[in-house]
Amino acid sequence: MHRNVKRIVLAAAFLAAGTAATLADELxxxxxxxxxxxxxxxxxxxxxxxxxxxxxxxxxxxxxxxxxxxxxxxxxxxxxxxxxxxxxxxxxxxxxxxxxxxxxxxxxxxxxxxxxxxxxxxxxxxxxxxxxxxxxxxxxxxxFSGWVFYYNKALFAQAGISEAPKTYDELLADCEKLKAAGILPFALGNQDALGTLQYLNILFPGNFNEADSVRLVSGDLKYNGDEFKRVNQHLLDLIDAGYFDPGFSSMLQWTDAVDSFASGESAMIAGIASDTVSYNEFLPSLGDDLGVFYAPADTVSDPYIPDxxxxxxxxxxxxxxxxxxxxxxxxxxxxxxxxxxxxxxxxxxxxxxYQLPDDAPEFVKGMVGDFLDHPTFLYVSSLMRQDVVFEWMRLFQDVIAGSLTLDEALNQLQDLQDNPK
Amino acid sequence: MKGMLQRLAGSTVAASLLFLMPALLVLFLFRLVPIEQAFYLSLTSWNGGTDPVWVGLANFERIAGDPVFWRALTNNLLILLFLPLWVLGPLVIAVIIHSGVPGAKFFRLMIFLPAVLSPVVIGAYFNVLLKYKGPLNVFLRSVGLEGFARQWLTDPATVLPTMVLIFIWATLGIGTIIYLAALAQVNAELYEAAELDGANWLQRLRDITVPETWRTIEFWAIFVMVSTFTTVFPYVYTLTRGGPGYSTYLLDYYVYDAAFFGGNFGYASAVGMVLLVLVTGVCGLAFFLLRRRQA
Known part of the structure; x- marks a missing residue:
């Protein structure tokens, strides 16, 4: 009896599978x-x-x-x-x-x-x-895509840095060592204002966990509040300290900055896990010297990977x-x-x-493993309302140029958030 | 009926209407209908996907308090400060070429060349030329003028003048050709008489060329004024995207930006309607000047 039931179930399963296949073919x-x-x-x-x-x-x-x-x-x-x-x-x-x-x-x-x-x-x-x-x-x-910091292990070693930074303070210290060693810390192209946005995306989780990220973009937290200002100030400090190419505002992230990092002129770049500005463009030239690290911790001790x-x-x-x-x-x-x-x-x-093949590069296996094992969450510029994002890009250009203070810019940003067009 | 048709066929008015019909049809379909549609949309809130929602004059009220709109309008007006250079530059070049300097035909060709280039090509070219590490700054540094090297297109202090100079360069050829056509109509005896009276080049320019070509100067000035509001979009798009910040943000770029990046076609249409009124005002000024001249 039990065997008959099993046969009937199997027959029904095959029938269902056959029907599904037929339906598939009927597309x-x-x-x-x-x-x-x-x-x-x-x-x-x-x-x-x-x-x-x-x-x-x-x-x-x-x-x-x-x-x-x-x-x-x-x-x-x-x-x-x-x-x-x-x-x-x-x-x-x-x-x-x-x-x-x-x-x-x-x-x-x-x-x-x-x-x-x-x-x-x-x-x-x-x-x-x-x-x-x-x-x-x-x-x-x-x-898997999202924002990561790629770094050049050889240049780090040249500056006496043995491992990638895990916190914002470590990142600052490493930048200083790199600069002292005559190495440009970061590659950045910001002609279209997209370069600084990438850096914001990576630094942001250091100060906002998943819940606070959503609270910010939904209006519960303010763009002119201390938390968001702190992230922006970090980015501004990196720029003011001279950790970027002096011509970054007339360079493009997708071409000029990529060339700078891939050729070993600069030690780090804000890049994307897949797609452009990705490991695909850096692995051929940097090989084993290519490393990756993620959003550095600041007030949040275990930041999510901005995915x-x-x-x-x-x-x-x-x-x-x-x-x-x-x-x-x-x-x-x-x-x-x-x-x-x-x-x-x-x-x-x-x-x-789908599992990566055994002969996949260790770098790739490592990065996929990181994305699978660590908490990930949507990156901030895809959480924010897009008119607010575009406004941030313009205002931050003004802040860099000295036409606006950071406080003025963030107040304007909050005003737009509160009063959408 | 047959008689009426015959009378109609013989009428000048009917014939004129018949010949004008294709042009009027094009004007109606591609000018008047879009303006009517834009006016309707300017009274709505519409994201391009769902049905437009009627908001009355709300978009226009918001424009009045929109700092981006006023910034863009200010930039448009700042560009007009370059009008004397824009208007008189081609005139001076045309006068020099018209005077028959050696290689005049070659210079005329060279000056006209940018006019046949797409604004996109011009934008891409100057983007490369004016980079911080681009050829212009490399040249300046190589001749010891490092102090003049600038972030031409990304420094708020230099970007608008730089962009305007690029517009002027791009339209220089057309202006020169128009002035050359006007100069060809000036009676050569006037110059001969002035030379006999001992007038120098500047005096001849001031007392003969300018008065004799005044109508063309007026036309070119009005054309340039209207162009600054309506045809600079491709340059802004390819050179700066309105940046850095809002340093080169102009009204026609705002229309595009509000629609396709801001996602509000209603508000963009309202800005477009305001732009239309402004340009109409400029055109009105043009007619006023031309009629005054005729009178």
């Missing part, structure tokens, strides 16, 4: 996919391979994959969105930088996400309403082919998608259903 029609990486040399190549494998699995589906320029990605989307002629699936930045600014045009994905997917991926707060991972989910985290879980993948709520769109997102963020993106483009996998 058809076109989906339009947007991202800003499709024509890039490495990540674009990975995305093309993902597309090819997805199409092989679903021969009834066609993909219209559109590479949009990153510089005005959201402007283009808003234009298309106004007439609901945008894509079915798109890559977005996490948090308020992308997905959480446009929830009214995105499909809530809670009903699509399986418990297995939920359990194998970290960083759901980055795509969830109110940064609440248990709330409405509008996207699927794509990879972005992305770019993330979302579905528009006006998609006419939601089944195929979801299947694409599921494949892209699933173990095979993660594998392709790591193997082809070095994108750090956030989906633990």
């Amino acid at each position: 058809s029609g076109e989906i339009t996919v947007w991202d800003w990486n499709y024509e890039t040399e490495t990540w674009g190549k990975a995305l093309k391979q993902v597309d090819a494998e997805f199409l092989a699995m679903h021969p009834g589906v066609t993909i219209k994959h559109v590479a949009q320029p990153h510089a005005n990605y959201y402007q283009l989307w808003q234009t298309a969105n106004a007439t609901q002629s945008g894509p079915d699936v798109m890559q977005m930045h996490a948090g308020t930088f992308g997905v959480l600014t446009y929830p009214e045009s995105l499909e809530p994905l809670n009903d699509y996400i399986t418990p297995e997917m939920r359990a194998s991926i970290k960083g759901w707060e980055a795509v969830a309403a109110n940064f609440d991972a248990d709330g409405t989910i509008y996207g699927v985290p794509g990879n 972005s879980s992305g770019p993330v993948w979302v579905m528009t709520n006006y998609s006419h082919n939601k089944d195929a769109a979801w299947a694409y997102i599921e494949f892209m963020t699933g173990p095979r998608g993660a594998q392709i993106q790591y193997e082809v483009a070095g994108v750090l996998p956030i989906n633990t259903a």
